[in-house]
Amino acid sequence: MARKTGRTSTVKITTKTKNKVKPTPIPDYLKPLKNPYKTKLIISSKAELKIRIAMEYAKWNEVMWFGELKRNKKGEFILKDVLFPPQENEGAFVTTKDDKFPKWFHNHVVKKGKSKTMRLHGHTHPYFTTNPSAIDIAHVATYLQETKTFFIQLIMSNSFEPTCILYTMDGKQDLKIEMEQSKKVKKVLEKVMHKEESWIKYGHQQTRGLLYPDEDDVYDEYSYYWNRSVGVKPSTPNHKNRYTKSNTI
Numbered sequence: 001m002a003r004k005t006g007r008t009s010t011v012k013i014t015t016k017t018k019n020k021v022k023p024t025p026i027p028d029y030l031k032p033l034k035n036p037y038k039t040k041l042i043i044s045s046k047a048e049l050k051i052r053i054a055m056e057y058a059k060w061n062e063v064m065w066f067g068e069l070k071r072n073k074k075g076e077f078i079l080k081d082v083l084f085p086p087q088e089n090e091g092a093f094v095t096t097k098d099d100k101f102p103k104w105f106h107n108h109v110v111k112k113g114k115s116k117t118m119r120l121h122g123h124t125h126p127y128f129t130t131n132p133s134a135i136d137i138a139h140v141a142t143y144l145q146e147t148k149t150f151f152i153q154l155i156m157s158n159s160f161e162p163t164c165i166l167y168t169m170d171g172k173q174d175l176k177i178e179m180e181q182s183k184k185v186k187k188v189l190e191k192v193m194h195k196e197e198s199w200i201k202y203g204h205q206q207t208r209g210l211l212y213p214d215e216d217d218v219y220d221e222y223s224y225y226w227n228r229s230v231g232v233k234p235s236t237p238n239h240k241n242r243y244t245k246s247n248t249i
């Protein structure tokens with residue numbers, strides 16, 4: 001709001017600008033596909049293992065890979081294998097190593113006749129949301145221009161929260177993913193294991209109860225370290241009410 005000065009302003013302020021900046025139109029490949037494909041991405045055991053190992057090795061750093069795709073009779077995409085190019089890795093950024101990448105790509109992709117099947121680019125957002133960043137979206141444009149058909153971008157967090165998007169020249173769609181090996185192993189575990197729900201939700205509280213059933217002093221100490229480790233200021237202990245014997249196992 002303008003402040004009244006008591007003077008009459010003689011200066012006219014015009015807001016007309018001849019060269020108004022028009023908003024950039026959204027390119028077709030970033031619009032949702034009108035008729036999405038009924039398909040998903042199945043990650044083979046080999047690819048899953050390599051991705052898991054890479055995540056573990058990279059830890060807090062992002063890591064990237066190229067993925068070799070094929071399609072099964074149902075038209076589902078299978079991620080057969082992943083290859084790791086020479087790369088520079090940081091906590092919230094990953095890029096190919098400029099000087100080494102072209103030679104690597106020639107030797108591992110072009111020479112082996114994999115140019116047409118390398119239609120997936122994957123990378124991690126180790127401990128943050130897996131939505132594509134502006135840079136990630138810019139990369140899609142580059143890849144699509146090269147392939148001219150379709151391209152899959154897969155972003156995984158270290159706890160395996162995936163974002164998987166299929167981009168075509170006509171539009172994009174989210175893809176569900178299925179991990180071959182995880183699916184098999186989880187099926188077995190579901191049969192043989194019985195997980196106590198409270199341990200999943202309140203594991204740390206239960207641990208306190210189990211480890212230190214009676215000694216209030218130890219509760220305080222444990223509570224202090226627990227709070228400190230998760231970045232919470234320790235609250236005033238109220239253990240006499242909270243940690244009664246009925247709370248312990």
Ligand SMILES: [Zn+2]
Nearest residue numbers: 125132133136
């Ligand atoms: Zn990213």
